[in-house]
Amino acid sequence: xxxxxxxxxxxxxxxxxxxxxxxxxxxxxxxxxxxxxxxxxxxxxxxxxxxxxxxxxxxxxxxxxxxxxxxxxxxxxxxxxxxxxxxxxxxxxxxxxxxxxxxxxxxxxxxxxxxxx
DNA sequence: GCGCTGACGCGAT
DNA sequence: CATCGCGCCAGCG
Numbered sequence: 001x002x003x004x005x006x007x008x009x010x011x012x013x014x015x016x017x018x019x020x021x022x023x024x025x026x027x028x029x030x031x032x033x034x035x036x037x038x039x040x041x042x043x044x045x046x047x048x049x050x051x052x053x054x055x056x057x058x059x060x061x062x063x064x065x066x067x068x069x070x071x072x073x074x075x076x077x078x079x080x081x082x083x084x085x086x087x088x089x090x091x092x093x094x095x096x097x098x099x100x101x102x103x104x105x106x107x108x109x110x111x112x113x114x115x116x117x
Numbered sequence: 118g119c120g121c122t123g124a125c126g127c128g129a130t
Numbered sequence: 131c132a133t134c135g136c137g138c139c140a141g142c143g
Binding site: 028029030033040041043044045047049050059062063064065069070071072075077078081 | 123124125126127
């Protein structure tokens with residue numbers, strides 16, 4: 001068998017982390033990368049999503065650390081991601097994703113109450 | 118072999 | 131809260 005390239009391995013892990021994101025919930029690129037065992041490789045996660053080929057991959061649940069859509073406003077990807085998130089019950093305002101639960105505890109509220117619990 | 122760009126992150130201003 | 135700059139790695143010309 002072909003040698004398991006670290007890059008492919010990392011890619012596989014990142015995709016798995018993205019698939020692990022439950023509906024109605026979102027995660028940041030850095031968060032996904034961290035879950036994949038690649039802390040600090042947020043850019044790599046983005047690269048993977050950009051080159052993915054899985055229609056079932058919930059890439060739309062992946063946003064920037066600020067909770068903002070990674071795509072430029074008005075872009076096709078932006079609209080699609082925004083629409084998909086709304087379809088899952090995610091509140092999107094001005095390209096910013098806000099959770100439905102209204103806890104103002106940033107530490108707990110940022111990316112999911114059960115994310116790290 | 119080299120430099121630029123990019124679905125990023127975080128600290129500082 | 132918005133903006134700027136630096137650091138990070140990987141693909142591409």
